[in-house]
Amino acid sequence: MKSFTLGPAAAAAGARRPMGGRPVRLAAAAVAATASLVLAACGSSGGGSGSSPSPSTSASSGALTVADVAPFSGPDAALGPTYLASCYGATSVINAHGGVDGHSLNCKSVDTRGDPADAVPAVNQLYASTPNLALVIGCTSDEAASVVPIINAHKTAMFCMTGQSEFDHVHFPYFYRLVPPDLEEAYALVAIAQKLGYKRIALAFGNDIGSQAFVGPAIAALKKAGITMTTNQTLDESANTFRTEAEAIVSSHPQAVMTEALGTADPTLLSEIKQLNGGKMIPVIGTSALISPAFFKAAAAAVGAPTLAANFHADNLVTETSGPAYNAFKSALLSQQGKVPGVTGNFTTYLSAPGGVHLYDGINLAALAMLMSKSTTPSVYAPDIIKIGDGVPGATVCPSFVACAALLKQGKAIRYEGPGGPTSFDAYHDSTGLFQIDTYSASGAVNVVGNITTAQLRALSG
Amino acid sequence: MSLAVSAFGFGLVTAAVLAIASVGFTLQFGVTDVLNLAFGAVMIFGAFVAYLVNVQGISVWIGMLAAMAAGAVLSVLLNAGVYAPFQRRRASPITMVIVSLGLTLIIEFGVQALAGGVAVSYNVNQGRTFDAGGLLLNAVELVIMALAVVVMLATHALLRYTRLGKAMRATAANRALARNCGIRASRVITITWAVTGAMAGMAGTVLAIDLGSFDATSTDLFLIMILAAVFLGGPGQPYGAMLGAVIIGISTEVSAAFIPADYKYVIAFLVLLIMLGVRPSGLLGERT
Structure with missing residues (x-):
């Protein structure tokens, strides 16, 4: 095809616009400057400030x-x-x-x-x-x-x-x-893999600070547990698609994918894994951050709620699900349903959000x-x-x-002693809890299906 | 090696989506002389319009038509309400860029305020996945690629064989001269905003279909890829934008097969920098 040149393109080569406009090089420079500004302003958010x-x-x-x-x-x-x-x-x-x-x-x-x-x-x-x-x-x-x-x-x-x-x-x-x-939560992820009997695990974590904190400890714990890491994919959370990363995961034949990549990253990745794996989902082991109404809504929409429910486990901090502390919490939280700005999705899921x-x-x-x-x-x-x-x-x-x-x-x-259980602060004001294993039902409700003992975590540490 | 072949196929899909957006962007830039960084925001606006249609149980492809109409209307309004008044006051190019950046944030935050910060997905059947010598593409991806080819051919036909296309080219080359020749330049510019806005709506929808899951910020990085494709091909060059889209799309995905995937955009933009170093006017831009 013949190449058409529209107005500013001529100036892009350094020529001035016929109408006395400024060199498009200036616009190009503006693009370079503002592109970084767009990234800085919107790349990680784009939301309200x-x-x-x-x-x-x-x-x-x-x-x-x-x-x-x-x-x-x-x-x-x-x-x-x-x-x-x-x-x-x-x-x-x-x-x-x-x-x-x-x-x-x-x-x-x-x-x-x-x-x-x-x-x-x-x-x-x-x-x-x-x-x-x-x-x-x-x-x-x-x-x-x-x-x-x-x-x-x-x-x-x-x-x-x-x-x-x-x-x-x-x-x-x-x-x-x-x-x-985070390193204890990384051990909890590996403990879930052990409990489920997996021997081959792929890692797919987002490139943000919080998600990357899991990678090192998880790799060390997988090694200690005798589980093979088939691939370790770092997901650029501002990226649009992860097809190549998904194909790398699928072709490494893991039994499960260990992941935390927030925003649209994990739902997109899981959708692409499912597509590239012949429509079959590879089981997922997620962090506690993936127990949220927002994640469930996005991931269920991407892969189907029943599919997600059947293939998803996550670690979560142990919280009470009955008793006076939980009842007080539940009553307090549900009294605010519909009143909290920016909150969408299944409000009851917040009852188990650690x-x-x-x-x-x-x-x-x-x-x-x-x-x-x-x-x-x-x-x-x-x-x-x-x-x-x-x-x-x-x-x-x-x-x-x-x-x-x-x-x-x-x-x-x-x-x-609230719904999060008893606290025990150390000299640095840290009070660490115990972990449980959660799954989703197809409706988005969170189910507790097991616990991880301190001994199991200790066996994977160091 | 099979991963590289697969990645090449994925790159073609990315290139297809990118080509629709890049050609729209460069056409808009070339004719209107506005470097509209809000193009990505118009895309995501269109994607959400299609979503609103889709959640009513209507096919996303019908939703895409609504997105195109919405993108066209929004773009015309942006020009009439913001860009044209600034141009009349002879605002500098950098001022126009900042204005467009502000519009980007207004539109994105507006969409986010209405839609919430939660990612959403279309209800669309991806169809079966075809394996052709290692190229793994599903039915929807093939449709997107076909759609891109149609848009490219239609753009070529528009610019080459229609009175409107010739008027657009004339207006782009020299607005005053075009006016003196009897071309109603302001009308051509308004139509250009409508046409390229419709392309933004279409690009936003196919991008969102391709992503599987999207939110109000999903075009942030994509806008940079559009800019890369446009400047790689040569700004104002529709065919350059097509070529740039193919290079950026494929290099992004194929590089992820060989290096840690979070560096894939680094590779793509290194390609852009090297190419511009060798040929500052872009691949199809005119040499001075």
Whole structure:
């Protein structure tokens, strides 16, 4: 075909436009500059930025703010709303019972876009615009490394959902964590593979910080378990398709795929694996991050809900599924159904979302510590978080904010045991839980099908 | 080796989707003189329009027609409401780029606010997978490739054999002269926005079909690939864009067969840099 040249193309060669326009080289330079800007602005997110106050509780002069510092856009956009749902649930109960020393609690979302570079200005803006900030929750592995030092420097107590091992032995006085380090979760993934009798495993993890943290420990644990790693694919979560990666996985003939790649990456990969494997899904072992309504909705749409339900296992932190603590949590959370901005999908799935459960506990622990210390100043109340979580000799165990607050009023020592189970903080304020094995039903409900013992994890470590 | 052959086939599919978008982009750029970085956002807008149709139980291919109409309308509105006024005020090219970048964010965030941050999928049967000497392609991928060929041929016919195409070329070459020759340049430009907007809607839908799962940000990286294909072929060169799309699409996928897959875009853009180093005007661009 004859090549047609449209206007600016002529200028692209350096010529000026006939109408006296500027060289298209300038446009090309602009493309180069703005292309990187597009990537920076949209590549990891594209979602909304900044923060927005929760509409559920109107701010009053005495209101305190709980900030959910987490991704609300980008590949990990499902995390922020999950935590926000718990924040709404916990604070609704606290507010309904008088708040903390007369202060009501608001929830505020702060979108980090899942990017440490975006998280820093977002947190700085949070401090500039929120003089009544009482607690920070969220701070996932995506942004924890960049925001924890800032939050700590502002002496704000925080409950973070990061498994990053750098927090195992670094002391941040205002940092609290109710989830285990990523390497333990990597061992849990391998323990699931062992339990299911798999001998050949393919790895497919996203290229974000949080997902890549699993790869090294998982490879070491697979070796220790005598399981062959057939291939290790790193998925660019901003990419559009993963066909070649999927074909590499299929052609390596694994019995299962171990994965965490958030956003559209995992649903796309699983869909392509299924297509390239003759319409047959290869079983998947996912991390706890894949237990979320957003993931189920996207993955079920991509491969079919029954197919996903039949081929999916994930590790998850042990959380209670019955009893007074769970019932209080369930009641609090479900009371907020339809009221939490940005939350879509099957709301009941949040009842078993580990992040949501543990941050609900974190908010309750902080609120009770405020009551106990009769102060909303983190430097004053923060030490009481550990006293309430771990308990002191003779402390009365209580399962909810309401029950614990009543005991505090009576002057009794308490130990809060919420739906996330008992806590045991170490010197670095880490309280690691136990793992269970979850599956999905075709409707998206989460089922617990087994547990992973500490001994099993220990056998795979080191 | 079989993985490389498979990857070549996957590259052809990527190239097909990329070609539809790149030709639309370069045609728009060439005629309107606007480097519209919101093209990717119009694509995803179209993809979601098709999704809205598809969730009503209607075929996604019908949805694609709705996406094309929506893309055309949105593009015409963008030009009439934003780009044309800026052009009338003789805004500099970099200003127009920044304006288009702002529009990108507005459209994307708007779509995300309406659709939520959750990934969605079309209800579309991918059909059986065909294995031809290691090339693994399913029925939908073959349809997408056929669609790309049709779009390329239609573009060629439009530019070469129709009065509108000739008017577009004339307007692109010299708008003032075209006007003096009796061509209603502003009308041609409006039609160009509509045609290329429809191509954006189509490209967005086939991209979303191809992805299997998409959200409001799914065209972010794809826009960069479009730019790469356009500048590799030579900006304003429809056939250059086709060639650029094939090179970028195939090099992206085939490189993933040999190196860690998260470097595949690095390889593709290295190819672009090297080619532009050798030939700054692009493969089919005119030499000075």
